[in-house]
Amino acid sequence: MRSFISERAALLKPSGIRKFFDIVHEKKNAISLGVGEPDFITPWDIRDAGIRSVQKGRTQYTGNRGLPELRENISEYLRVRFSLDYPKERIIVTVGASEAIDLTLRAICEKDDEIIIPDPCYVSYAPCVSLNSAVPVSVKCTDENGFIITPEMLEAAITPKTKALILAYPNNPTGGIMTKEQLEKIVPVIEKHDLLVISDEIYAELTYGEKHVSVASLPGMKERTVLINGFSKAFAMTGWRVGFVCAPKEIDDAMFKIHQYGIMCAPSMSQYAANYALKSGFDDNFASVKYMHDEYNRRRRFMVNAFNSMNLACFEPKGAFYVFPSVESTGLDGEEFATGLLEKQEVAVVPGVSFGEAGKYHIRASYATSMEQLNKAADRIYKFLRELNGA
């Protein structure tokens, strides 16, 4: 029989994280710092709103773009929280931010187009680019400058084929953010080369110290930015799968067609729950978001301090819920470190290389886990290091 697999699919590399997942899965007592989602469960009133929608029989499709009321509230949310101005007609509710990423790339990628991606970053951008016959171009970011993209780095990566730049700040896995000033510096390069920015801002609510600034809020940038966000991280709603995307009209039109044919609409129940999350957020100034944020912030300080005091140089993450320390001082690379740590002390962290070559000597440790577990994990990592040093 002939192979039915497309070349595109065949060439796709299996996720590096998946391999690690299988090993961790066998260790029943492992403490996992490998998670990429909140440890909080969705606030009960949001869950209840989802349940009520089902009880009321709201189980049909919604319009392709998503519930009008939800889009109105998203529009308001973006205005209130991030000073962005998108009418509800320019918002598509997607099946998580993941669909939005895929949708955007499907709408814009032409064969051999180059898409610039910061390295390290979330695992799905490059494969989604490749699936659309375009070429992912990594820009190596380093902890010295906080894992951001500088104008020089961007300029160096641009060729006549470059079409777009993916910005993913606050960043998974590094926790790096880009400040307004840092974003302003790359804008001229973006404009000069007439690039599109795909800005994945799923961690926008989780910044520590400075408020998140969306690149789309800078002068002139809204018309060349596709803004992606969602409910997963801010409202602890990962399993509901609701995200949204806002784009310039031409791109929005293209994405809308693909979304219509490929997805129809995001799950109705989840949309009702998400709508409630925003409505109640407007009423109490997003108290549950703040509660989770403050809790993460304490854990973040604890983790940064723990790694630094163990001599694993840890850049201070200003966003998301990850720390990304370098393990180079141990003589191991991130993968060897993670494998050893899991084997000897049963703590799971993710090798940085899963997020790109630039993460080779790093590990990603998520602090979306209770303080109690973090405490234990830190003790075990300490023991692991002592053993490594032959003590």
Added chain:
Amino acid sequence: MDRLEKEILDVLRDDCRYSAAKIAVMLGESEEKVVAKINELEESGIIVKYAAITNSELIDEEVVEALIEVKVTPQKGRGFDGLAESVSLCPEVKGVYLMSGTYDLAVFVEGKSLRNISRFVAEKISTFDCVISTATHFILKKYKIEGNITQKQDSMRLSVQP
């Protein structure tokens, strides 16, 4: 109460075993400052005690707990305080609260047996002149204790995710 005091309480309410040094790291403050604040919180009585929260149902020892609703005629000049203070002195009483609604004092008691508690109600609480009536409710099962759900909940979270 200032922001730092609130944050310290947040941390200690969740787990009172954290050292001042660790709390200082978590809150991004100096250790001296945190120690001073904790001392103040202790001295002012805001922090009552550091104790383990236990689930008596799992302890292999007969313990009976009850909530006694007490209706009271307020005493001249003292209102409910006189009775409440006297009742508070009994060692089997774990909590005394003045309530709004259909009764006045809620008294939580702990005893070795039902009889034990019945006797406490009959021989101690009911004998106060100002007590009009009592209603005793025994606690049958604890679902949530001090904000903690007693039934271990399985986490379905995948252990490694992108």
